[in-house]
Amino acid sequence: MTDRSIHIALTFDDNFWAPAYATMRSICLFSKRRSDLVFHLLHRTLTSQHKVDLEAISSEFGASLRWYDLDQSTLFKDIAARMPENKRLSNIVYARLIIDQLMDPSIARTLYLDCDMLVRDDIATLYDWDMQGAPIAAVRDSIGAWLTAGRDVASNRDIFDVAEPYFNAGLVLIDVAQWRAADIIGYMERAYAEGVMQRIYYDQDLLNLVFRGRWLQLPWRWNTIDARPVHEGLDPAILHYTGKAKPWFIITGMRRSVAFTRFYRHVMTNKIFYDFARHRRNRWWRRMLRLDRS
Template identity: 70%
Template sequence: MGATSPVTLKWYDLDKSELFLDLAKRMPENKRLSNIVYARLVLDRLLDPAIARVLYLDCDILVRDDVATPYEWDLDGRPIGAVRDSIGAWLVGGRDVRGNRDIFDVADPYFNAGIVLIDLEGWRQADIIGKMEQAFADGIMQRIYYDQDLLNIVFRNNWLQLPWRWNTIGPLLAHESLDPAILHYTGTKKPWGIWVNWRRSIAFARFYRHVMTNEIFYAFVRHRRISWWKKKFRAK
């Protein structure tokens, strides 16, 4: 960071975390997401014990407002705060709500774990890793939507709902007029996608391009397109 910035950047090498490597190796894997999603579950083990609060952010986001705002919010005694997921019932119910009825009630509030305000002491007390190990032994981890479902099980009825603008999920052009603070590109269409028609259908794609600067953005797109074609030819 610059000399005048109040921000300190610290790198944590997950390859040196035996706990994370063990979990990533054993837990169910999503090819699109990879098992890096399990890293947030060990935040309380990775970070300095003196750190009391964390605002966790996924990498597939675009921030348009000061993240210090939600960081300072009162959690009202809850261990976490998050935004309710608009497709939560579909995620837990799937094609037939009877399938996971022993795990979830589709009527329960369900949060998206891409942006989470965390009280680390409450996170530790929840014993997430212990509950995940038990869920894995019981065959539950193999049936649910990875760590996000697990977190919803662990913190069921014990989380604070944050305003939707701090995690606008799957943002489309219509969302631009609603002044979202954090756009969360959860689907396959991203503003950094290599196909122009994709970028024209999602919120703030042009803004994202100018944040990177046109020169860097188009160099990135050229690189991605070349890599994509090479992959296609190798597949044949």
């Protein structure tokens, strides 16, 4: 019997449980194969209440959830402790690199998604995409040249060539066997020893180096980067809120600067939207009082 499962991987810590929920719920809402959805949740520091919130996805839509506690992963903890720290997103960004080592080895394909995304098209269309033998498929990043070349488009010329397409790693369709064969962790260790990891944009740059010239470019609508209101009329399939303004912000002016904010709020649900607002406010005060360093 053919396995019809649609395997989707997300990585997040407890401070991002609500956006993860919204991304998952948007996938389910627009899916015609909800019972085939299998969410692989690579998480850390997740509270029991927030786990209950996420489990509601299964009861509402019949999707399956598989949990991977990164705080129990020796491999992840070792990588996160030694690699350059991502101050904005935390070192949870490195979790996706070990997807192949955490998931069931029988899984042939998985779709990785960042949690600051809103899906509004059937994810099966993307999951079943003809990858034409490529190890990964992704969308070209509109600011890739700036990320790699920096000031005067002159930095890191010994590492990157801006003439080569550069993908955004917030959405990656993965051929798991080829991902495993690429030995991403081994490549990263060598890059760190040579001083390259200390100069590049964390895991996204690393993946672009590992799969240079070996990735399939997807249409832009499957990862609409820096999603703004102007994108709404272009029928994007996936909105990616990469800018500083986010659809979960309470401040009206900031919310209006990104696409589908009202719809996003109701996908997240009013309850979790306001729970998340309180969580972020409490966290801000704890950091101001130096009670919380996370």
